[in-house]
Amino acid sequence: MTDRQLLVTAALPYANGHIHIGHLVEYIQTDIWVRFQKLRGRKCVFVCADDTHGTAIMIRARQEGRPETELIADMQAAHERDFAGFDIAFDHYGSTNSVENYELCKEIWKSLRQANLIAERDVEQLFDPVAGTFLADRFVKGTCPLCKAPDQYGDNCSKCGATYSPTDLIDPISTLSGAKPITKSASHLFVELEKMHPFLEEWTQSGKHLQPEVANYLKGHFLGNPLRDWDVSRPNPYFGFAIPDSPNNYWYVWFDAPIGYIASTWQWCKRNNRSLADWWQSEATEIHHFIGKDITYFHTLFWPGVLKSAGYSLPEFVHIHGFLTVDGEKMAKSKGTQVLASTYIRHLDPAFLRYFYASKLGPKLDDIDLNVTEFINKVNSDLVGKVVNLASRSARFVESVGLAVEYPHDGGLFAAAAAAGERIASAYEQLDYARATRLIMELADQANAYVENTAPWTLKKDPTQQHRLQEVCTIVLNLFRQICIYLTPVLPRLAQQCGDLLNVKIHHWNDSQTPLVGTNVSKFEHLLQRIAPEKVQAMIDESKEATPATTSETPASTGFNDTGDALLAEPMAPTCTIDDFTKVDLRVARIIKAEEVPEAKKLVKLTVSLGGDNTRTLFAGIKAAYTLEQLQGRLVVIVANLQPRQMKFGLSEGMVTAAGPGGTEVFLLGIDSGAVPGQRIH
RNA sequence: GGCGAAGUAGCUCAGUUGGUUAGAGCAACGGCUUCAUAAGCCGUGGGUCGCUGGUUCAAGUCCAGUCUUCGCUACCA
Numbered sequence: 001m002t003d004r005q006l007l008v009t010a011a012l013p014y015a016n017g018h019i020h021i022g023h024l025v026e027y028i029q030t031d032i033w034v035r036f037q038k039l040r041g042r043k044c045v046f047v048c049a050d051d052t053h054g055t056a057i058m059i060r061a062r063q064e065g066r067p068e069t070e071l072i073a074d075m076q077a078a079h080e081r082d083f084a085g086f087d088i089a090f091d092h093y094g095s096t097n098s099v100e101n102y103e104l105c106k107e108i109w110k111s112l113r114q115a116n117l118i119a120e121r122d123v124e125q126l127f128d129p130v131a132g133t134f135l136a137d138r139f140v141k142g143t144c145p146l147c148k149a150p151d152q153y154g155d156n157c158s159k160c161g162a163t164y165s166p167t168d169l170i171d172p173i174s175t176l177s178g179a180k181p182i183t184k185s186a187s188h189l190f191v192e193l194e195k196m197h198p199f200l201e202e203w204t205q206s207g208k209h210l211q212p213e214v215a216n217y218l219k220g221h222f223l224g225n226p227l228r229d230w231d232v233s234r235p236n237p238y239f240g241f242a243i244p245d246s247p248n249n250y251w252y253v254w255f256d257a258p259i260g261y262i263a264s265t266w267q268w269c270k271r272n273n274r275s276l277a278d279w280w281q282s283e284a285t286e287i288h289h290f291i292g293k294d295i296t297y298f299h300t301l302f303w304p305g306v307l308k309s310a311g312y313s314l315p316e317f318v319h320i321h322g323f324l325t326v327d328g329e330k331m332a333k334s335k336g337t338q339v340l341a342s343t344y345i346r347h348l349d350p351a352f353l354r355y356f357y358a359s360k361l362g363p364k365l366d367d368i369d370l371n372v373t374e375f376i377n378k379v380n381s382d383l384v385g386k387v388v389n390l391a392s393r394s395a396r397f398v399e400s401v402g403l404a405v406e407y408p409h410d411g412g413l414f415a416a417a418a419a420a421g422e423r424i425a426s427a428y429e430q431l432d433y434a435r436a437t438r439l440i441m442e443l444a445d446q447a448n449a450y451v452e453n454t455a456p457w458t459l460k461k462d463p464t465q466q467h468r469l470q471e472v473c474t475i476v477l478n479l480f481r482q483i484c485i486y487l488t489p490v491l492p493r494l495a496q497q498c499g500d501l502l503n504v505k506i507h508h509w510n511d512s513q514t515p516l517v518g519t520n521v522s523k524f525e526h527l528l529q530r531i532a533p534e535k536v537q538a539m540i541d542e543s544k545e546a547t548p549a550t551t552s553e554t555p556a557s558t559g560f561n562d563t564g565d566a567l568l569a570e571p572m573a574p575t576c577t578i579d580d581f582t583k584v585d586l587r588v589a590r591i592i593k594a595e596e597v598p599e600a601k602k603l604v605k606l607t608v609s610l611g612g613d614n615t616r617t618l619f620a621g622i623k624a625a626y627t628l629e630q631l632q633g634r635l636v637v638i639v640a641n642l643q644p645r646q647m648k649f650g651l652s653e654g655m656v657t658a659a660g661p662g663g664t665e666v667f668l669l670g671i672d673s674g675a676v677p678g679q680r681i682h
Numbered sequence: 683g684g685c686g687a688a689g690u691a692g693c694u695c696a697g698u699u700g701g702u703u704a705g706a707g708c709a710a711c712g713g714c715u716u717c718a719u720a721a722g723c724c725g726u727g728g729g730u731c732g733c734u735g736g737u738u739c740a741a742g743u744c745c746a747g748u749c750u751u752c753g754c755u756a757c758c759a
Binding site for chain 2: 362388389449529620623
């Protein structure tokens with residue numbers, strides 16, 4: 001049993017963006033589990049890698065005018081810096097764009113071929129005649145062929161969860177150019193997942209590898225129907241690996257990304273002179289994947305199917321977590337709640353976030369909430385007020401004499417806390433960190449009560465009680481050390497500091513079972529600073545400023561600093577002629593009445609005047625961004641000749657122009673003073 | 683409206699297979715203490731466990747219905 005070794009992975013971050021505190025939920029959760037296993041003495045390897053391929057990377061590199069390899073190298077360096085800043089200790093951090101990954105992709109591909117799971121057939125495929133490229137997955141939108149939900153991406157439906165090929169979409173549109181794609185015939189390669197249906201049914205429903213909610217979800221959404229063939233090739237141009245036996249075709253990023261888990265392990269094996277087969281093709285190794293709920297399908301159906309047929313070990317467990325909300329709401333750049341890891345680290349100690357997440361994380365898929373006030377209270381109260389305070393209020397008394405040579409009678413406190421170790425360990429093991437931290441804080445409460453009852457500060461004043469003082473502090477510091485040991489997976493730096501203070505390092509969970517005696521006690525220094533609310537606010541403010549929104553004052557010396565993100569989010573439309581443009585009649589209009597639509601979440605009803613008696617009623621999705629008062633009376637630019645559209649709450653006779661991604665980030669077009677309603681925009 | 687999740691003290695949550703007066707932490711209030719990073723200790727207040735009905739000797743815990751909230755989506759033309 002103890003001979004079994006663990007291989008742990010966290011999801012591969014995509015090389016198209018920076019790590020933020022939402023991502024960190026997963027990496028911290030995983031890192032805690034890995035550190036716990038290592039502290040328990042289990043052989044455990046933690047691997048991860050950057051996910052580097054795909055159209056998004058290709059397009060971005062193209063827009064930045066540099067090779068993809070340069071882009072992904074920069075991003076990988078940034079990711080690794082961020083992780084290091086939060087003490088996420090990977091044994092190896094690789095890249096899916098590696099020779100090892102390519103080798104493995106080829107090998108696994110061969111296995112799939114041999115297992116007769118690859119179907120090759122010419123399919124009608126969508127092609128963007130403007131951009132001159134085939135359109136894949138996220139670059140085509142349209143109506144879901146199953147549930148008819150509009151505006152769905154080409155790989156799966158966010159509404160009904162169905163997966164399909166982009167060509168199955170109804171009324172597709174290229175998000176690259178906005179052009180209507182034409183269909184072209186191209187050779188395509190599919191994994192026939194349905195052939196593995198019985199296996200996947202058994203594996204997912206065995207109750208051993210997935211959280212019960214996840215198993216139910218799969219059963220209800222996928223396993224009740226035949227599994228669709230999985231399109232794993234993308235035609236040139238594409239940034240990825242060329243498929244050796246299929247000229248002009250590349251593997252789709254989701255094919256090589258999970259194989260990156262194996263490739264990264266392989267790189268680790270090479271460095272450490274190990275055999276990859278011991279980790280990925282051996283009963284002796286348990287594989288644990290940690291992922292977010294958004295990528296459940298790939299990791300619980302597609303990936304096990306590939307592993308099974310290619311002769312690799314199946315995951316022992318796929319641990320799935322929820323998302324992060326901040327103050328009960330989805331993270332938003334506009335509110336400064338989408339805090340980048342690099343921004344956080346400039347203002348606050350990573351230990352705070354690690355502890356806070358630990359205190360909130362359970363084994364379920366529930367989203368966890370970061371309430372700013374609770375964050376400050378909890379960290380200050382638990383870590384500073386309770387835990388660190390134990391050392392702070394006892395270490396100084398024994399700086400000169402050290403710990404007693406024999407552990408004194410403590411009324412069973414140490415033994416009770418030692419016994420609690422197994423309950424805490426079990427909570428960690430089951431990913432119930434909230435329970436683990438709660439149990440640990442109980443120990444801290446008991447220890448603080450002990451200090452209160454023995455009153456070392458009184459003993460200090462009595463020359464005859466100096467030995468007793470040493471005994472009391474020996475007990476308190478041992479209780480403190482036990483707590484540090486139990487918190488080591490969450491707070492590795494604190495464990496280190498505890499080792500420095502008492503001059504014996506913490507190596508193993510079982511160090512909590514034996515009291516430390518006779519060692520020197522170093523000069524006490526503060527182990528953690530309390531969180532100052534101003535620092536949290538500063539972090540949030542900085543996160544707001546980090547958004548692409550232009551500021552009115554721009555430093556003359558540095559010039560403008562607008563990022564390309566907005567353009568990237570919404571690529572340029574194809575060239576149009578002046579005739580095309582004049583078809584659109586843009587007019588200045590005044591909002592003469594702005595009304596609430598109570599049942600609508602996004603819409604506001606506007607009555608606008610084009611001057612004189614010419615008024616229009618129109619609906620605009622700006623409810624979250626503007627108050628009725630702000631709208632009342634202001635001039636806007638509207639598309640005046642747009643075909644009226646029947647909406648749920650009435651007929652909309654035009655469209656208000658605005659920029660921004662939506663939600664609270666909508667910015668209406670204004671016009672310089674002098675313009676009057678009815679004037680046309682030329 | 684659809685899909686998903688959830689509704690337990692001011693806040694964040696625990697409450698095993700239904701079983702004695704429903705718990706914790708934080709916050710609040712009162713007192714004590716001063717070793718400690720205005721930290722600590724003791725104590726108090728506060729919940730008709732969303733609502734209604736049902737099953738049961740017994741329901742926060744099971745069933746039905748209902749309401750509400752959150753996320754995605756439908757409405758951002």
